[in-house]
Amino acid sequence: AQKVTQAQTEISVVEKEDVTLDCVYETRDTTYYLFWYKQPPSGELVFLIRRNSFDEQNEISGRYSWNFQKSTSSFNFTITASQVVDSAVYFCALSEAARAGNTPLVFGKGTRLSVIA
Amino acid sequence: EAQVTQNPRYLITVTGKKLTVTCSQNMNHEYMSWYRQDPGLGLRQIYYSMNVEVTDKGDVPEGYKVSRKEKRNFPLILESPSPNQTSLYFCASSLSLNSPGGYTFGSGTRLTVV
Numbered sequence: 001a002q003k004v005t006q007a008q009t010e011i012s013v014v015e016k017e018d019v020t021l022d023c024v025y026e027t028r029d030t031t032y033y034l035f036w037y038k039q040p041p042s043g044e045l046v047f048l049i050r051r052n053s054f055d056e057q058n059e060i061s062g063r064y065s066w067n068f069q070k071s072t073s074s075f076n077f078t079i080t081a082s083q084v085v086d087s088a089v090y091f092c093a094l095s096e097a098a099r100a101g102n103t104p105l106v107f108g109k110g111t112r113l114s115v116i117a
Numbered sequence: 118e119a120q121v122t123q124n125p126r127y128l129i130t131v132t133g134k135k136l137t138v139t140c141s142q143n144m145n146h147e148y149m150s151w152y153r154q155d156p157g158l159g160l161r162q163i164y165y166s167m168n169v170e171v172t173d174k175g176d177v178p179e180g181y182k183v184s185r186k187e188k189r190n191f192p193l194i195l196e197s198p199s200p201n202q203t204s205l206y207f208c209a210s211s212l213s214l215n216s217p218g219g220y221t222f223g224s225g226t227r228l229t230v231v
Binding site for chain 2: 035037039043045047050107109
């Protein structure tokens with residue numbers, strides 16, 4: 001069965017610090033997709049990134065970077081030089097491609113990030 | 118603007134009074150889904166739809182119904198709401214099952230059943 005674990009429930013950092021949010025996943029499929037979503041205090045879910053299981057290249061987008069390692073089943077998310085606007089709950093999610101007829105996103109329980117000015 | 122629109126954003130209702138939460142997307146997406154978000158439990162899928170007139174249960178379907186009569190709309194129906202359905206609900210859509218764009222979520226509906 002698929003499972004996503006975000007061991008860090010809450011993290012607080014001071015503005016301009018770097019912070020890494022951990023995500024460990026479990027799946028029996030060889031083809032799957034990993035996602036990160038941001039949920040700011042306003043409540044909506046904002047798509048950040050999607051990675052498929054065949055693409056282990058790390059990705060950088062501005063201050064955001066993602067480290068995908070199949071060997072450790074991890075898909076960690078780093079924010080460089082954090083800002084107050086980064087304060088949100090961040091969800092890691094997994095979707096198995098082989099699940100017939102439905103590829104639901106299975107979410108981790110989320111990590112609440114607070115960036116203090 | 119491409120978006121998923123949910124209504125209402127907030128709703129307080131009484132036990133047993135039927136209600137419908139609407140969801141509409143303007144992106145011609147085939148796949149739509151409903152999730153509920155609860156503290157400590159994260160988001161869990163309620164129902165999903167692969168296309169018009171094709172719907173199926175997710176992980177927590179009890180107490181809910183859905184319909185997909187048109188591609189753009191996917192309403193969530195609570196025939197007889199109970200307090201344990203108090204939650205934050207999200208509708209999501211994607212172009213197809215494995216769309217590289219991921220899922221687009223609505224802004225959420227915060228439901229309180231008293």
